[in-house]
Amino acid sequence: MPGGEITPDKLIVIGEVAKDFGLYTKITGGQRIDLFGARVEQLPLIWKRLVDAGMESGQAYGKSLRTVKSCVGSTWCRFGVQDSVGMAIALELRYRGLRAPHKLKLGVSGCARECAEARGKDVGVIATDKGWNLYVGGNGGFTPRHAQLLAEDLDDDTLVQTIDRFFMYYIRTADRLQRTAVWMEELEGGLKHLQEVLIADSLGIGADLDAAMARHVDSYSDEWADVLGDPVKLARFSSFVNATDYPDPDLLYVAERGQKRPATPEEKQAVLIAGPALQVRP
Amino acid sequence: MSWHRVCRLHELQPERAVAALIEGRQVALVRLLDDRVYAVGHHDPFSGANVMARGIVGSATVAGDTVPTLISPMYKQAFDLTTGRCLTQPEVALERWDVRVVEDWVEVA
Numbered sequence: 238m239p240g241g242e243i244t245p246d247k248l249i250v251i252g253e254v255a256k257d258f259g260l261y262t263k264i265t266g267g268q269r270i271d272l273f274g275a276r277v278e279q280l281p282l283i284w285k286r287l288v289d290a291g292m293e294s295g296q297a298y299g300k301s302l303r304t305v306k307s308c309v310g311s312t313w314c315r316f317g318v319q320d321s322v323g324m325a326i327a328l329e330l331r332y333r334g335l336r337a338p339h340k341l342k343l344g345v346s347g348c349a350r351e352c353a354e355a356r357g358k359d360v361g362v363i364a365t366d367k368g369w370n371l372y373v374g375g376n377g378g379f380t381p382r383h384a385q386l387l388a389e390d391l392d393d394d395t396l397v398q399t400i401d402r403f404f405m406y407y408i409r410t411a412d413r414l415q416r417t418a419v420w421m422e423e424l425e426g427g428l429k430h431l432q433e434v435l436i437a438d439s440l441g442i443g444a445d446l447d448a449a450m451a452r453h454v455d456s457y458s459d460e461w462a463d464v465l466g467d468p469v470k471l472a473r474f475s476s477f478v479n480a481t482d483y484p485d486p487d488l489l490y491v492a493e494r495g496q497k498r499p500a501t502p503e504e505k506q507a508v509l510i511a512g513p514a515l516q517v518r519p
Numbered sequence: 520m521s522w523h524r525v526c527r528l529h530e531l532q533p534e535r536a537v538a539a540l541i542e543g544r545q546v547a548l549v550r551l552l553d554d555r556v557y558a559v560g561h562h563d564p565f566s567g568a569n570v571m572a573r574g575i576v577g578s579a580t581v582a583g584d585t586v587p588t589l590i591s592p593m594y595k596q597a598f599d600l601t602t603g604r605c606l607t608q609p610e611v612a613l614e615r616w617d618v619r620v621v622e623d624w625v626e627v628a
Contacts (some may be wrong), residue, residue: 477540478526
């Protein structure tokens with residue numbers, strides 16, 4: 238769901254899949270939809286339904302691009318000065334699947350009111366009346382940090398090129414599991430060094446970084462859709478190698494607020510002793 | 520417990536684990552690059568979930584010897600595949616079964 242934008246038809250498909258497979262459903266903090274409680278052998282069936290409806294299962298896990306959060310932007314908001322949704326979608330489609338030392342989050346706000354909380358992201362983009370301001374090195378988590386201003390009033394192409402270089406420079410030089418904020422802290426020269434390398438090309442590596450990102454963009458494919466077409470990978474999505482359609486019998490759920498949730502160890506014990514006195518769901 | 524035929528060796532990918540069901544017990548089967556196969560409990564004692572076969576296969580040095588390990592995908596504890604024992608908390612262990620390969624059949628007891 239790039240940019241958190243979704244058509245009613247796609248939303249209906251998601252709802253139908255959630256109902257058919259009995260999945261716990263929640264809107265995430267990253268403008269996506271969580272569907273929890275699927276068994277491993279159900280995943281390919283679920284992916285197929287979503288892929289056939291023109292969606293991807295999501296890049297929501299892994300040390301790679303997570304979400305690009307956006308506000309509604311100039312299209313629907315009286316304060317918006319740029320199309321933040323359009324830019325967020327373009328950035329998500331460009332960087333989806335990009336493997337990195339740690340997870341990567343982006344935000345795009347359509348004006349300085351900052352509804353997308355872009356400065357709390359690794360890369361934050363905030364619209365100005367002349368273009369885009371680019372902030373880098375923000376995060377939430379244990380030690381929240383605001384992203385710092387790297388460049389001002391960029392046009393679309395320069396914005397994308399600068400983010401390309403920022404990500405590739407980070408990916409090539411950061412330690413494993415080091416997020417962008419800590420990497421920047423430990424980088425000699427800090428923000429000023431980044432401006433020299435990424436914008437003034439002081440190390441002469443700009444074209445190399447650009448080419449590396451171009452290779453990523455050109456080679457992207459939806460890994461969940463790929464599994465559906467690969468019998469060897471598909472075989473890994475079975476419950477048991479010698480009982481492929483027999484679901485894990487230890488999974489137990491109880492009802493809460495009209496949906497299912499995993500039973501606690503105490504609830505599992507109670508069901509074992511007294512039988513299903515709790516409302517147990519399949 | 521007698522020997523149970525579980526699957527063909529070539530169905531197992533090296534350095535990966537799969538779950539198997541043996542007399543109602545959930546087992547994680549691990550094939551190494553040299554075709555040794557180990558069987559330990561699929562139940563992760565730390566998280567309480569049946570997920571060990573989705574863990575990462577690796578190795579560690581224990582008392583000077585290199586031993587194959589299986590790492591829980593939940594909280595990342597490493598277990599010695601030869602003994603089932605957790606490397607960081609030796610009082611915790613996975614169940615362990617004997618494995619033999621007979622003409623491409625993997626058998627567990």
